Amino acid sequence: MTRTQQLLQTDVLIIGGGATGLGAARDLAMRGIATILVEKGDLTHGTTGRYHGLLHSGGRYVIKDPQSATECAHENRILRKIMPQYIEATGGFFVTTPWDDPDFGDKFMQACHATDVPVQEISVDEALRREPALNPKISRVFEVEDGAADSFMSAYGIARSAREHGAQILNYHFVKGLIREGERVVAAEVEDLRTGEIKRIGATWILNAAGAWAGKIAALAGLRVDVVPGKGTMIAMNHRMVNTVINRCKMPDDGDIIVPIHTVAVIGTTDIAVPDPDVYGIEPDEVTFLMEEGEKLIPGFTRYRALRAWAGVRPLYKQEGVTDDRDLSRAYVLIDHAKRDGIDGLLSIVGGKWTTYRLMAEEIVNVVAARLGNTTPCRTAEEVIPGGEAQQLYWLGHNLAHVEQHQAFGELICECELVTREQVLDAIAQSGAANLDDIRRETRLGMGPCQGGFCTYRAAALWSEWRTARDHDVHVPYNGHGNGQHQPDASEPNDPGTELLRHFLQARWKGLTAIMWGDQLRQARLDQLIYLDTLGIDLLPDAAGEDPELVTHHPAIATEYHV
Amino acid sequence: MTSRMIVIGAGLSGLMSALALAEAGLRPLLLAKGYGTTYWTGGTIDLLASRRYPNMPLHTALTHLIVAQPEHPYARMELDGIAAAVDRFRTLTKAAGYPYVGGLERNVVLPTALGALRPTALLPATMAAGDVRLGGEILIAGFHELRDFFPPMAAANLQAQHIPARGVYLTLPDGYQRHDYSPRSFALWFEQPNFRQAIGQQLRTLRGTATRIGLPAVLGLRDPLGVVNDLQQISGAQIFEIPTLPPSVPGMRLMNIFHQAITVAGGRIQIGSEVRRGLGAEGVLTHIFSEAAAREQRHHVAACVLATGGIAGGGISTDFRGTVHETALNLPLHAPESRQAWFASRFLHTEGHPIFSAGVPTDDQFRPLDSTGHVVYANVMVAGSALLAGDPVEDRAVSGLALTTGWHVGTLLATSLPAQLAT
Ligand SMILES: Cc1cc2nc3c(=O)[nH]c(=O)nc-3n(C[C@H](O)[C@H](O)[C@H](O)COP(=O)(O)OP(=O)(O)OC[C@H]3O[C@@H](n4cnc5c(N)ncnc54)[C@H](O)[C@@H]3O)c2cc1C
Ligand SMILES: Cc1cc2nc3c(=O)[nH]c(=O)nc-3n(C[C@H](O)[C@H](O)[C@H](O)COP(=O)(O)OP(=O)(O)OC[C@H]3O[C@@H](n4cnc5c(N)ncnc54)[C@H](O)[C@@H]3O)c2cc1C
Numbered sequence: 001m002t003r004t005q006q007l008l009q010t011d012v013l014i015i016g017g018g019a020t021g022l023g024a025a026r027d028l029a030m031r032g033i034a035t036i037l038v039e040k041g042d043l044t045h046g047t048t049g050r051y052h053g054l055l056h057s058g059g060r061y062v063i064k065d066p067q068s069a070t071e072c073a074h075e076n077r078i079l080r081k082i083m084p085q086y087i088e089a090t091g092g093f094f095v096t097t098p099w100d101d102p103d104f105g106d107k108f109m110q111a112c113h114a115t116d117v118p119v120q121e122i123s124v125d126e127a128l129r130r131e132p133a134l135n136p137k138i139s140r141v142f143e144v145e146d147g148a149a150d151s152f153m154s155a156y157g158i159a160r161s162a163r164e165h166g167a168q169i170l171n172y173h174f175v176k177g178l179i180r181e182g183e184r185v186v187a188a189e190v191e192d193l194r195t196g197e198i199k200r201i202g203a204t205w206i207l208n209a210a211g212a213w214a215g216k217i218a219a220l221a222g223l224r225v226d227v228v229p230g231k232g233t234m235i236a237m238n239h240r241m242v243n244t245v246i247n248r249c250k251m252p253d254d255g256d257i258i259v260p261i262h263t264v265a266v267i268g269t270t271d272i273a274v275p276d277p278d279v280y281g282i283e284p285d286e287v288t289f290l291m292e293e294g295e296k297l298i299p300g301f302t303r304y305r306a307l308r309a310w311a312g313v314r315p316l317y318k319q320e321g322v323t324d325d326r327d328l329s330r331a332y333v334l335i336d337h338a339k340r341d342g343i344d345g346l347l348s349i350v351g352g353k354w355t356t357y358r359l360m361a362e363e364i365v366n367v368v369a370a371r372l373g374n375t376t377p378c379r380t381a382e383e384v385i386p387g388g389e390a391q392q393l394y395w396l397g398h399n400l401a402h403v404e405q406h407q408a409f410g411e412l413i414c415e416c417e418l419v420t421r422e423q424v425l426d427a428i429a430q431s432g433a434a435n436l437d438d439i440r441r442e443t444r445l446g447m448g449p450c451q452g453g454f455c456t457y458r459a460a461a462l463w464s465e466w467r468t469a470r471d472h473d474v475h476v477p478y479n480g481h482g483n484g485q486h487q488p489d490a491s492e493p494n495d496p497g498t499e500l501l502r503h504f505l506q507a508r509w510k511g512l513t514a515i516m517w518g519d520q521l522r523q524a525r526l527d528q529l530i531y532l533d534t535l536g537i538d539l540l541p542d543a544a545g546e547d548p549e550l551v552t553h554h555p556a557i558a559t560e561y562h563v
Numbered sequence: 564m565t566s567r568m569i570v571i572g573a574g575l576s577g578l579m580s581a582l583a584l585a586e587a588g589l590r591p592l593l594l595a596k597g598y599g600t601t602y603w604t605g606g607t608i609d610l611l612a613s614r615r616y617p618n619m620p621l622h623t624a625l626t627h628l629i630v631a632q633p634e635h636p637y638a639r640m641e642l643d644g645i646a647a648a649v650d651r652f653r654t655l656t657k658a659a660g661y662p663y664v665g666g667l668e669r670n671v672v673l674p675t676a677l678g679a680l681r682p683t684a685l686l687p688a689t690m691a692a693g694d695v696r697l698g699g700e701i702l703i704a705g706f707h708e709l710r711d712f713f714p715p716m717a718a719a720n721l722q723a724q725h726i727p728a729r730g731v732y733l734t735l736p737d738g739y740q741r742h743d744y745s746p747r748s749f750a751l752w753f754e755q756p757n758f759r760q761a762i763g764q765q766l767r768t769l770r771g772t773a774t775r776i777g778l779p780a781v782l783g784l785r786d787p788l789g790v791v792n793d794l795q796q797i798s799g800a801q802i803f804e805i806p807t808l809p810p811s812v813p814g815m816r817l818m819n820i821f822h823q824a825i826t827v828a829g830g831r832i833q834i835g836s837e838v839r840r841g842l843g844a845e846g847v848l849t850h851i852f853s854e855a856a857a858r859e860q861r862h863h864v865a866a867c868v869l870a871t872g873g874i875a876g877g878g879i880s881t882d883f884r885g886t887v888h889e890t891a892l893n894l895p896l897h898a899p900e901s902r903q904a905w906f907a908s909r910f911l912h913t914e915g916h917p918i919f920s921a922g923v924p925t926d927d928q929f930r931p932l933d934s935t936g937h938v939v940y941a942n943v944m945v946a947g948s949a950l951l952a953g954d955p956v957e958d959r960a961v962s963g964l965a966l967t968t969g970w971h972v973g974t975l976l977a978t979s980l981p982a983q984l985a986t
Contacts, residue, residue, distance in 0.1 A: 306883070410741060495723070518880065534605045534676070538679075539681055540679045541724065
């Protein structure tokens, strides 16, 4: 499908709508630099949307990577100020279990002091009083300033703010090619996955913030960035057995941390090198391993209900001279291709952590601003992201309080996560959610124990009513009233909401099979019976592939929908 | 302590068994952890609509299955057994004023809440006007307040299948606004003449050229047929119910009917009792142990029907190591070997997911077998989704299988047991 080329020109083009790219977009826009960001999926489609949820205190890196530790500790304090609405101050423990070296604690304390990571040893009794579900056989406990952070919500918040400062943020825009003129990269060829339209975006500077895909982007300009994609798997359990982040007090390793976030507790991770950031699955062995490790920190862990499993890919940058992957630094690198390869116009930034996204953005934007002759200082460490002005950190009761204040029980579309009709319609109308996954990322719809059995059907219907109203210019029924009447004619394919539903069910299924046993399997059977028997979704003619707005069909981002 | 006839499970299969035993004068005790899937289902009885037997009348498809799959529960009952169960169910529901229509001859095709066209064998008369063969334009009407029914989406899908349809929302009459709404609250409102009058009038106005109107299946608990008749008079169109998401009002109606019939015939139903284990000697089950309110109760068993459902009903449980377990009596199961083999990669895979085919293997008298093919307990019979029968969802036979095997096993036990048990 070839369409007319559209030409756009900007100072800076950012590739990648994860935390790093979005952070850079906001920073650039705040300095008054014309910026366009393109992301092939929805925002947070990459690793940012598949991370563990930890706002690092720095504790995990004090020995392995001291510089990272210090950066994390520093950024931790800044993020609490500039985006309190996305952060829960859970606090964190490093605990010595019977499986851990009892002497490691002393080394850990010393290293914390050396790296400026605030730490305090507390008594086991005190720790057990605060977290009674912890393994009573732990021998030492160190308290740090870990937190839980919502990377979806914060990404949307950062993007909104960047837009307010003038940045253009284009999701579902896939970079297919980089265009070089001599020794300079001057433009990107971008496909709008929703319309098939090809755009040529010219830019004075292009920032490659494509995370684990950074190597693929560099290759488009004929350059090498060696990124080793390392897959990490996490499992969310349907209960916050602890309200504090729990780490094992030992060298960071697989399955050694549990993060309470929103209504769940997440155990992670594993670390397995994969050949391609787009092709990986979750192995039953990994799941069994994580469950058994969880049992060591919290006896009875395996009896709770596992809600879902997902994996993200670490973009580990392969520095020259390093041969063993384990020694690869977890800090980030900024590659100036002019210096390294003699090719101007392109900068790559790889690695790092969600916690340090702002710092990474600041550093790369400093370089770009200097080249553009812009002297406006960085303000992202002070300027609060809209919504956080009250300086109130997120707390778990927030959503329920909202529903209670508005007496919105009858308006709940997702009962598990307390998402109202208004929030779903907002995600569709205001943020332009293109499918149920987008709605989920923005509202947490379908993330609870019922696996979206009820609410995805409802959300699909609301989406389709909204779209019908838009396409036929009918009044959109908003708060449950009005009469969005439109008479479809027989030439139309299946209701578009139904197609979304079918896709979402498949994507969800893939995400769930790894953790389906016990009550979760029972729930899956209930959902299957609802969709097959009560609704007969399998009996509808299959119109998949006919709707251009179903961008998930596009091979560039469809991996997760194919098995 | 005298021994008793015990039925474990209050789903459709357990209820049919208990009814058969009670009517034979055997005063069964029905123990169940919960109400089973009945409260979740749409209320139609699906006997068979399998991809493996396409394009033939139901009666013929059943005959084919009986020949092709001699170990299938249907084959073990034969057509006569299936017909007997269906007859009893029809007389039962008719006597209760909630008649079912349809039968073994052919499937009726009804629109679902998604606008799909779904075949079923037996359906409440309140759904009969949904039959797609009736033709004409359909109006689908619902309420914004009832969160699980979206008329425009259903109508759009019907339309795409060349069935003229329109979807509209109705407005709740004044005085009915609440902070929260459930299918049950709507069902109770529909029992009020004023509410029916107001809704009927709206339907009349919105009807246009439609000759039939589909509404969510919430048209009253006690006398739904009366509600339907009344709405037909006011609106001037034929009215039919469309099942929606759980909790299901048609399921509640069925549960009430069974509860009444079993109790009147001398049976007793005890909900909230989970059976944890059984005790047997020489191939005979002698005791079972149930737990209610954290107290263990011991029951002396004469004979027992295991009607605990499958994975949905809680009769089969699983864990992360891949263990598959029959929860009440720890009977041997047929199940896939490891977790890797539990699922197909596509949710809507036409062959279903292997784990959902797990079940108790039985002999032709529905008695449980061990891995060597020997009867485990001679006085236990298995019915419903607990049975090994492939994945009945894929055959669209779940409720039909529960209904027919439940009745069959109940009558089988009643006739095969010594008369002195009937005390
Ligand atoms: C398993 C795991 C757990 C983690 N847990 C934590 C944690 O608890 N705390 C923490 O602070 N950090 C954590 N991290 C690290 C953190 O998640 C990442 O460092 C961070 O999210 C990286 O953000 P990014 O923007 O650089 O990359 P990404 O979020 O991956 O963004 C890159 C984007 O580029 C897009 N893209 C790729 N190719 C193209 C193209 N051709 N055209 C357009 N767009 C394209 C991708 O779709 C993607 O959205 C974790 C990482 C992993 C792997
Ligand atoms: C949402 C939904 C929609 C459906 N729609 C249809 C449909 O349209 N058509 C169709 O044919 N079928 C449908 N079904 C399936 C079907 O209705 C039932 O699953 C079927 O009737 C099975 O009935 P059953 O009696 O075997 O078991 P269940 O109804 O599963 O009952 C099991 C009973 O056993 C009890 N129990 C389990 N273990 C124990 C124990 N250890 N001790 C004591 N009690 C125990 C349970 O509490 C319950 O009372 C649907 C199911 C669901 C969930």
